[in-house]
Amino acid sequence: MNKKSWNIASFYLATITIPIFTTLPTFAFTINSEKVSNITAKDINKPFTIRFDGKVEEQDIFGLSSEANLQLTRFTTSPQKTTAVFDVILKNTSSNGIKSRVSVFGFNTDTNIKNAYSQGLFSTAVLDGSLPNHLGYADVCFNSGGNTRNCKYSSGGISNEHSELFSLEIIFDSEVAELELADFIVRYQGIQGLGGNKKGRGFGMTTEIPEPNTNTALALLTVGSLGWLAKKSKQ
Numbered sequence: 001m002n003k004k005s006w007n008i009a010s011f012y013l014a015t016i017t018i019p020i021f022t023t024l025p026t027f028a029f030t031i032n033s034e035k036v037s038n039i040t041a042k043d044i045n046k047p048f049t050i051r052f053d054g055k056v057e058e059q060d061i062f063g064l065s066s067e068a069n070l071q072l073t074r075f076t077t078s079p080q081k082t083t084a085v086f087d088v089i090l091k092n093t094s095s096n097g098i099k100s101r102v103s104v105f106g107f108n109t110d111t112n113i114k115n116a117y118s119q120g121l122f123s124t125a126v127l128d129g130s131l132p133n134h135l136g137y138a139d140v141c142f143n144s145g146g147n148t149r150n151c152k153y154s155s156g157g158i159s160n161e162h163s164e165l166f167s168l169e170i171i172f173d174s175e176v177a178e179l180e181l182a183d184f185i186v187r188y189q190g191i192q193g194l195g196g197n198k199k200g201r202g203f204g205m206t207t208e209i210p211e212p213n214t215n216t217a218l219a220l221l222t223v224g225s226l227g228w229l230a231k232k233s234k235q
Helices: 217-234
Strands: 014-017 035-039 047-052 066-077 082-092 099-109 115-120 124-130 137-143 163-172 179-192 200-203
Touching (some): 047 179, 066 179, 137 179
Antiparallel strands (some): 014 047, 099 179, 124 137, 179 200
16 A cells, blocks of 8 residues: 555544444454554454544634444455445534534555445545645545545535445455555535634544443444435335
């Protein structure tokens, strides 16, 4: 994977947490402040959560936040091809008088991606998409506005207190024994509540891991998947 010249100060604070469920097998993957590593087929149906805070023009914005719950649903590998599929529930948790639209979600991997696809609201995938303000590139990002050129903007997205489920698929043209996802990002657009008529845009990036908790990430993913299946059955 090509190194990314990311300016961390220009990203939003974010945290990764992994909920603990005593009925689940031991997780095969490992986490630190910036990545989830050693993802294999043993991690199918095991969730992890990324929480993002926000910044606009280098200033921390209290109340600007979002959350992504990911769950691996398929991991197949061969000498010529590896495919990983995740269900993602992306939620806009902005509060404290801040309104925003979460318009892009993306990350880096430790192996070059050949193709990426998505179903649901964030149905447009972009490979090696450029970020604004000379922040570098994301290996892959997903948006809902049909922007296939970069990870800078989208005409769609998720407003306050709303969440959306989408399924993303990433394909590699070689055998990948263990997958690593890193540098998770979100894009905020149409940020309001900054004072006056000012509006802003911003990004998010992981920086630390809080204490493990027993929040209902798995339940959220299960409910979301049932909702997705219901939508598909009506089509």
